[in-house]
Amino acid sequence: MRNASPWWRRALWYVLFGFPLAVWLPVEPRLLGPIGPGRMQEWLGPLPVGALHGIGRGQARILVEYGVHCVGLLAALPPATVQRLLGARAGRLAADRARGIDPRPVIPRALPASAAVRCHFPRHTLDGAEVRAALLGLVVRLGVQLRCGEQAARGLTLTLRFAGDATWEKTRRLTAPSAHDDDLRLLAYQLMDAAALQRGRLTRLVLRADDLVDSGRVAQQISFDTGREARLLAEHVSDRIRAKYGARVIGPADALRRRAS
Numbered sequence: 100m101r102n103a104s105p106w107w108r109r110a111l112w113y114v115l116f117g118f119p120l121a122v123w124l125p126v127e128p129r130l131l132g133p134i135g136p137g138r139m140q141e142w143l144g145p146l147p148v149g150a151l152h153g154i155g156r157g158q159a160r161i162l163v164e165y166g167v168h169c170v171g172l173l174a175a176l177p178p179a180t181v182q183r184l185l186g187a188r189a190g191r192l193a194a195d196r197a198r199g200i201d202p203r204p205v206i207p208r209a210l211p212a213s214a215a216v217r218c219h220f221p222r223h224t225l226d227g228a229e230v231r232a233a234l235l236g237l238v239v240r241l242g243v244q245l246r247c248g249e250q251a252a253r254g255l256t257l258t259l260r261f262a263g264d265a266t267w268e269k270t271r272r273l274t275a276p277s278a279h280d281d282d283l284r285l286l287a288y289q290l291m292d293a294a295a296l297q298r299g300r301l302t303r304l305v306l307r308a309d310d311l312v313d314s315g316r317v318a319q320q321i322s323f324d325t326g327r328e329a330r331l332l333a334e335h336v337s338d339r340i341r342a343k344y345g346a347r348v349i350g351p352a353d354a355l356r357r358r359a360s
Contacts, residue, residue, distance in 0.1 A: 129144060181194040238284045259294060261302060275320065287306060
């Protein structure tokens with residue numbers, strides 16, 4: 100449904116500001132996404148005024164009543180006019196933000212110190228192929244989580260919970276910070292072997308990445324191991340497939356087989 104304004108309001112607008120009041124269709128806010136240099140107004144312009152940060156429902160209602168349906172029209176108004184409609188301080192902030200002006204400093208949030216994934220077994224499970232497949236699935240999930248967050252782990256902690264609520268936990272450090280499945284899998288298997296399970300009945304696995312760092316600060320080691328390079332390339336392709344089709348569409352055969360069973 101079109102947001103129409105009375106003819107007299109459109110005529111008054113033209114007389115006051117020198118351009119016709121457009122009739123706009125509702126636009127879904129696109130609140131996330133990269134914005135190239137010089138494209139701020141192109142991105143902000145079609146947004147409804149209510150999607151602009153700092154504009155409340157009451158303020159948006161006032162603006163719409165005067166025919167200002169989108170951020171582009173708000174940016175075209177003289178700041179003094181916006182201040183008359185919304186008040187001095189609120190009008191000044193709205194006019195600036197409609198033009199992409201926000202002097203507040205950007206304060207980056209600290210990276211989380213750890214990230215964890217867990218798996219619950221529906222029944223008491225002995226150490227074996229099923230547990231190893233579950234651990235592999237956790238490794239893949241943890242690696243994807245770290246790479247999506249552009250982080251790398253310096254260590255891993257494996258926690259095993261047994262029937263009767265007894266627990267076992269062990270931590271080991273990686274030789275270098277990493278978020279690659281290859282490195283995480285090797286260390287996770289070493290932790291599982293260190294548990295030296297005999298007939299322990301497991302109910303839950305928790306794999307935690309410790310001491311996280313920004314992956315952009317991790318040095319890339321030059322490798323002549325063609326097998327590892329091929330696995331890293333396959334990992335990159337798998338991440339792109341997950342990003343497009345979902346996290347459950349691709350993964351190691353053992354982990355997918357367990358999920359399907």
